[in-house]
Amino acid sequence: MITDARVLQTEFVPKDLVHRDNELTTLSAALKPLTNGEPGETTLLHGPPGVGKTCTTQYILNQLHENVIDLNTQYVNCWKDHTQFQTLYRILEGIDQTLDIHRQSTPTDKLRDRLHNYDGPPYIVVLDEADQLETTDVLYNIYRTPNIEMVLIANQEADLFSRLDTRLKSRLQTITRIHYKPYRSGEIVSILEDRVHWGLEPDTVTRDQLERIAVASKGDSRVAIGVLRRAARLASQDNERAISDEYIDEAVPEAKTEIKQKNVEKLTEDQRILYDILTEEGEISAGRLYESYRDRADEPKTRRMMRYYLKKMQHYNLVVANGENRGRTYNTSS
DNA sequence: CCTCCACAGGAAGCCGGGGGAC
DNA sequence: GTCCCCCGGCTTCCTGTGGAGG
Numbered sequence: 001m002i003t004d005a006r007v008l009q010t011e012f013v014p015k016d017l018v019h020r021d022n023e024l025t026t027l028s029a030a031l032k033p034l035t036n037g038e039p040g041e042t043t044l045l046h047g048p049p050g051v052g053k054t055c056t057t058q059y060i061l062n063q064l065h066e067n068v069i070d071l072n073t074q075y076v077n078c079w080k081d082h083t084q085f086q087t088l089y090r091i092l093e094g095i096d097q098t099l100d101i102h103r104q105s106t107p108t109d110k111l112r113d114r115l116h117n118y119d120g121p122p123y124i125v126v127l128d129e130a131d132q133l134e135t136t137d138v139l140y141n142i143y144r145t146p147n148i149e150m151v152l153i154a155n156q157e158a159d160l161f162s163r164l165d166t167r168l169k170s171r172l173q174t175i176t177r178i179h180y181k182p183y184r185s186g187e188i189v190s191i192l193e194d195r196v197h198w199g200l201e202p203d204t205v206t207r208d209q210l211e212r213i214a215v216a217s218k219g220d221s222r223v224a225i226g227v228l229r230r231a232a233r234l235a236s237q238d239n240e241r242a243i244s245d246e247y248i249d250e251a252v253p254e255a256k257t258e259i260k261q262k263n264v265e266k267l268t269e270d271q272r273i274l275y276d277i278l279t280e281e282g283e284i285s286a287g288r289l290y291e292s293y294r295d296r297a298d299e300p301k302t303r304r305m306m307r308y309y310l311k312k313m314q315h316y317n318l319v320v321a322n323g324e325n326r327g328r329t330y331n332t333s334s
Numbered sequence: 335c336c337t338c339c340a341c342a343g344g345a346a347g348c349c350g351g352g353g354g355a356c
Numbered sequence: 357g358t359c360c361c362c363c364g365g366c367t368t369c370c371t372g373t374g375g376a377g378g
Contacts, residue, residue: 107363305365324342
């Protein structure tokens with residue numbers, strides 16, 4: 001049934017991008033000057049998940065690489081590489097400057113200096129999920145380096161900007177902003193049709209079923225493609241030649257919890273205990289959460305450590321905090 | 335209104351591990 | 357090998373905040 005599994009991956013960048021013409025044009029225009037050796041414009045792409053921010057960026061980078069010989073680019077996922085050291089390391093990796101850098105013994109200062117001394121060809125650094133950066137210092141370091149252009153990607157523009165110091169905030173006031181709206185149902189359907197065409201055998205899924213997936217995905221293309229992939233896999237495991245509605249209904253919740261499940265597996269023992277308590281108890285105050293945790297853990301860590309853990313788990317979208325200070329409660333994310 | 339308390343999160347320091355320089 | 361440096365994980369201490377309750 002599946003003829004090409006790659007195109008059913010959410011990260012796959014198709015040859016033709018549909019429904020993102022305006023965004024592509026604006027981003028392209030912002031980076032265009034680089035191809036003539038002039039400085040481009042720092043760009044911020046913002047909008048909810050699964051609306052094509054990452055995809056359009058990688059599409060543009062591919063295009064630039066085809067047309068410009070002397071150009072470096074690097075894509076950094078700040079969610080994965082969120083410490084200053086990790087981010088700087090990735091950026092230097094994009095210009096082959098990391099051979100002698102070791103995690104344990106190289107000070108972050110050295111990475112910073114090396115970046116600042118960059119004087120090679122134009123270099124485009126994409127910082128995806130930039131609002132997840134531990135410190136925004138790294139943005140300043142890139143900003144002040146000539147010949148490096150930043151493309152920032154974030155869900156909420158405000159999440160990123162509220163954390164910048166005033167100096168950087170005012171300098172980034174004038175950057176090009178591109179807002180991505182959720183896809184409409186029909187747009188999701190045509191994105192799926194494209195993937196179906198390249199990835200599945202003919203007549204395995206009907207248009208009605210694609211619409212069903214589109215509605216369930218609520219404008220998030222990653223969820224939609226994930227559902228399609230899972231439904232196709234379920235059907236082929238049962239040796240069916242077509243995807244039935246039942247497979248789709250089964251795949252929808254699976255696709256939505258897939259990412260979460262992966263993150264739960266990454267938790268340490270102590271974090272896992274906290275997560276289990278939240279799963280069982282539901283909404284709970286920090287004090288009661290710590291008491292439960294202390295009872296269950298063999299060697300419980302301190303309250304401060306619990307707060308670090310909870311912060312981390314919010315970062316992983318496993319935990320949500322409601323309220324501030326005394327009134328705050330924690331819960332698992334739905 | 336004021337004081338107390340629970341809580342968040344910053345700052346500093348300790349420790350163990352690992353790599354480089356010698 | 358030994359010394360030194362750095363990091364991440366962790367603790368301790370501390371300040372700021374806002375609701376509860378006198």
